[in-house]
Amino acid sequence: MKIKLKFLLIFAIFSLLPLSFSQAQTVYLQITPHSINFTDADPDLQPLIQASEPVILELEINNTPSDWTLTILAHGDLQSETDIIPVENISWSVSPSPPFFNGKLNKIQPQILGKGKGPVKISAQIDFYLENKWDYSPGSYSQLILFTLTVL
Amino acid sequence: MMKKLLLLLITFSLVIHPCLGQKETSRLRISASVLPRTALEIDSGTLSFISTGDVINSMIPAAENEIEITVKLRLKNPDKVSLTVSIPDDLVDPGTGNRIPAENVHWRISGQNEHSGKLAKGIPQIVAQWNKSGLWRCRISFFLEKSEDYIAGNYGQKIIFSLMSF
Numbered sequence: 001m002k003i004k005l006k007f008l009l010i011f012a013i014f015s016l017l018p019l020s021f022s023q024a025q026t027v028y029l030q031i032t033p034h035s036i037n038f039t040d041a042d043p044d045l046q047p048l049i050q051a052s053e054p055v056i057l058e059l060e061i062n063n064t065p066s067d068w069t070l071t072i073l074a075h076g077d078l079q080s081e082t083d084i085i086p087v088e089n090i091s092w093s094v095s096p097s098p099p100f101f102n103g104k105l106n107k108i109q110p111q112i113l114g115k116g117k118g119p120v121k122i123s124a125q126i127d128f129y130l131e132n133k134w135d136y137s138p139g140s141y142s143q144l145i146l147f148t149l150t151v152l
Numbered sequence: 153m154m155k156k157l158l159l160l161l162i163t164f165s166l167v168i169h170p171c172l173g174q175k176e177t178s179r180l181r182i183s184a185s186v187l188p189r190t191a192l193e194i195d196s197g198t199l200s201f202i203s204t205g206d207v208i209n210s211m212i213p214a215a216e217n218e219i220e221i222t223v224k225l226r227l228k229n230p231d232k233v234s235l236t237v238s239i240p241d242d243l244v245d246p247g248t249g250n251r252i253p254a255e256n257v258h259w260r261i262s263g264q265n266e267h268s269g270k271l272a273k274g275i276p277q278i279v280a281q282w283n284k285s286g287l288w289r290c291r292i293s294f295f296l297e298k299s300e301d302y303i304a305g306n307y308g309q310k311i312i313f314s315l316m317s318f
Contacts, residue, residue: 026174027174027175027176028176029176029177029178030178031178031179031180034179034180034181035180035181035182035183036180036181036182036183037182037183037184037185038182038183038184038185039185040185040186040187040189042189042191043189043224044191044224049184051182055180074182078182078183078184080186082229083229085184085186090182128182130184134224134225134226134285134286134287135284135285135286135287136186136226136285137186137226137227137228137229137285138186138187138188138189138226138227138228138285139185139186139228140183140184140185140186141183141184141185141186142181142182142183142184143181143182143183144179144180144181144182145179145180145181145182146177146178146179147177147178147179147180148175148176148177149175149176149177150174150175151174151175
């Protein structure tokens, strides 16, 4: 009986720890740079402003056959001291597609930036664009965007 | 008891634990700078008053009426912008030097803020005002007072539209 218990204990430890250990290393998400900027432009000449530089995304998932999803969510609208620019006025284009998809930012519903299944190691380039409208009030606006990689 | 606990541990490690989702997050700061800016567009480059000899109306409407004016503004609160119209001199016939007083030209803004006025030589007249960023449109019509005093001829002058912030 004791031998059986010992066997079960050893089996439990060996079956649990490696999984925990390996899964802790399986999900990797890196974004560079950590900030981008849209410079002022004439809305008539440049109705869509491209961000100062592209965002490079590196994603790696190992040791899992599971589905993965990468979402993007804005914490809110772009905010200055007194005014806002709706965050829905920012869109992105990404390559390669698939597994990544173009879209528009949203502050309520996370938007799917990419999805797939199983192990993956991939880099993506994301270009962000701001609709340049006359009704924006002058100011310096800012907001945080959250990328979330979920492995099911 | 111990056995049950171990079985539970094994079940967790083999079945439940691998199914728990793993998450990795990263943040990006997005910033945008918006500078004050204005633009003014007028859909006609000329105004023509053609005398028809009509004795019923006291005003000759410009052939181009109504003229659409588009004002594009990026205004910092609480700035205001005025659209003004001015005329530097009387209407002059370059062949003879004869004049029609600038004050004989009337204007009328139509739409929600309908109002009217007269041109005044060298004095800008405010025809519309805005205090918000955006793209705004208004329509303006011009009329020349009829007068027996005018001497036949071809008269001309420049009218200047300006956006002035204050």
